[in-house]
Amino acid sequence: MAKNNTNLETKKGYVPTESDSSLKGTLIFTMLVGLFIVGSWSAIFYLFLNRM
Template identity: 85%
Template sequence: MPKNNTNLETQKSHVPTEPDSSLKGTLIFTMFVGLFIVGSWSAIFFLFLNRM
């Protein structure tokens, strides 16, 4: 039967991590790109409807 080495498990689970970075800028940029795509599509669609 294998022995449980709790000291080794404790050392493995303690991994230093970097602090979480803020994703606020990513969210804002993604929303801007999404609004640009929707706005462009709407403008082209209404231009199409006007020319029918």
């Protein structure tokens, strides 16, 4: 009897997609959103201290 040599990834239903390629854009966008949040918080805190 011949052994079935199918790929294990195919057996598990794994289909490679483009999302497996690179997450560099996601990292940059997340950093920009974080900088925006920190900048906004700092500006509001600065206004709070000036009005005290």
